[in-house]
Structures are given as C-alpha cells and as structure tokens.
Amino acid sequence: MHTSIFFSLAAALVLVHSPIRAEIWQPSSGNLQLPIWPGAAPNPLANPKPESVGPPAGREGWPRANDVSVPTMTVYAPKGRNSGAAVVVFPGGGYQFLAMDLEGTEICDWLIARGITCVLLKYRVPDSGPTMKDGRGYYPKVQTALQDAQRTLGLVRANATKWKIDPHKVGVIGFSAGGHLAAAVSTHFSQRTYPAVDAADKESCRPDFAIVVYPGHLWTPGTILTLRPDIRVRADTPPTFLLHAEDDSVDPVKHSLTYYAELQKAGVPTEMHLYAKGGHAFGLRPNKLPIAQWPRLVETWLETIGVMDATQER
Numbered sequence: 001m002h003t004s005i006f007f008s009l010a011a012a013l014v015l016v017h018s019p020i021r022a023e024i025w026q027p028s029s030g031n032l033q034l035p036i037w038p039g040a041a042p043n044p045l046a047n048p049k050p051e052s053v054g055p056p057a058g059r060e061g062w063p064r065a066n067d068v069s070v071p072t073m074t075v076y077a078p079k080g081r082n083s084g085a086a087v088v089v090f091p092g093g094g095y096q097f098l099a100m101d102l103e104g105t106e107i108c109d110w111l112i113a114r115g116i117t118c119v120l121l122k123y124r125v126p127d128s129g130p131t132m133k134d135g136r137g138y139y140p141k142v143q144t145a146l147q148d149a150q151r152t153l154g155l156v157r158a159n160a161t162k163w164k165i166d167p168h169k170v171g172v173i174g175f176s177a178g179g180h181l182a183a184a185v186s187t188h189f190s191q192r193t194y195p196a197v198d199a200a201d202k203e204s205c206r207p208d209f210a211i212v213v214y215p216g217h218l219w220t221p222g223t224i225l226t227l228r229p230d231i232r233v234r235a236d237t238p239p240t241f242l243l244h245a246e247d248d249s250v251d252p253v254k255h256s257l258t259y260y261a262e263l264q265k266a267g268v269p270t271e272m273h274l275y276a277k278g279g280h281a282f283g284l285r286p287n288k289l290p291i292a293q294w295p296r297l298v299e300t301w302l303e304t305i306g307v308m309d310a311t312q313e314r
Helices: 003-016 101-112 144-158 177-187 254-265 290-304
Strands: 032-035 072-076 086-090 117-122 131-133 136-138 170-175 210-213 240-245 270-275
Touching: 072 101, 086 101, 086 144, 086 177, 101 117, 101 170, 117 144, 144 170, 144 177, 170 177, 177 210, 240 254, 240 290, 254 270, 270 290
Parallel strands: 086 117, 086 170, 170 210, 210 240, 240 270
Antiparallel strands: 032 072, 072 117, 131 136
16 A cells, blocks of 8 residues: 555544544444545535434435445455455445445445455445436536545555455445446546546556446436436446346336446446346345345356356355
C-alpha cells in the first residue's frame, strides 16, 4: 500500500468513528473499515441528513443504512486457504438506502469461506444513481455511487500486496441497484468520473469479472430490450455472470435480458441463469426453490474463468 494513502485513510478513519455520528452502520468487531476518500468525497450534498441504521420510519424489513454521505469499505479477510481473488460487494436499495446485511455481510460470509477477500462498499445514498420517478428514469447530475465504486477498485489494487490479493483477480458483485452499479463500473473504467486524489486513482478501476444479481435500471421501460443510455457495453467489458427470477415484480427480468443481449453483441463472455420463481431480494436466505443454489453456480463459473482453483474446498 502506498504510504500516503495509508496515512490519509488512517487520519480519515477518525471521522468514521466520531461520536457525533454514532448511529451509522458498523461492521462486526475484527473487520477493518476504512473511508474511501482521504477528505470530503467529491460532489457532496450541501446539507446531508445524518446517517442512520434500520428501516425508515413506518416501514418494516431488514436492517439498512440510510443517508450515507461518508462512504466506507470494510475488508473481510478469507478464511483458510486464500485464493488471491477479491470481490467488491455492492448492496442494493434502489440508490435510496443500502441492504447491508442481506446483500452485504451475508454475501461476504459466503465469499470469505471460499477463500476470497471481500470488500463491502457502503456507497453514498440516496439519489446517487438512477431511479424511477413518475414512470421515467431519473438520473442525478452526478452518479456519486459510481465515483465510490471506481475509487474502491483502485484502493483494492493499491492494497493488493498488503491484503494478499492478486490485482488481476479483482471483481464485483451487485444486487438490484447494486447490480446496476456493477454494470456501470464494468462499462465506465477508461476514465475516472472525478479528479484524481492520490496514487490509488492511478490503478485500474476495471473489474476483472462481474456478478450481477437481479439488477435494475438497465432496461428502458416501454422498449423491447433497449439498454439505458448510461450503460455503454464495450468489447473489453469484463466477463459477466447474470442471475434473475422471472417472477421478480420489482426489477423485471428484462433488465438482465437487455444487458445480456448487449454483452453478447460486444462479444463479452457471459453466463446467464434465469429461474421461474424466486422474486426479488432473496440474497442467500434459505428457501426450497431451485434458485437457492445460485452460489454454487457462481463458484463453478469463477473456476471456469480462472479466478478460483477447481480444487478450492467448498
């Protein structure tokens, strides 16, 4: 890790644990959480609401992080054998909140048990990426979640030696809106969407592979299979794994179908699995449906593209 980056992160870490921000999401003890920006994040909100944890008032559901204005990454070291691979995790939440356990820590528990370093990104929300308003796609002036994703991939590679990571085996996995973010960073890597901060921004922010699970914000409603304009697939878009349930009433399967069609046109190696039932936001939660076996499919795919060793214990 570059010395200047280390001291910048260490100094900024004080902000994350500041008593005046006590109601923020924190990882379990023993896991390293770091801010991704050494100072203020670019394009900050003028008057951000204080970050909070839990469902918004009057709503029920799984725990979530709300009003994130200080993005962080939490590093989870692999258990047992280290494959050298790393995955940056993008939880979903419609770019309005983050499902930090369902599509975050639980995903990391699975990955580190397979020898993969996991980096859980708590990116900025709300309104940090595309949303639907009045039946139309709405884009903020700056997609700050994409800035956070690009920055994190650079930081992971800058820390590759320290964290025992192969810098050529750094991928992403995203769920729902996080699936869109995985597609966005897979197609926006030739240039940073913010001014360079330090040496980490000289590292590549292209994922080596992408796992996109029940994504949203990819298909243009009202069309057959037209990709939303902010996603521009290129021939060097990384190999991609797509998973979706056909009965998903939140993000229709057309989002995955549209992205798959564009990846195929560009000649990008792609594997897609569609299931009749599964709904939305199932994560790794146990159920009796065939779609519950998707983690094994991902593991096999990672072997086929050379990220994981076929002899890696499962």
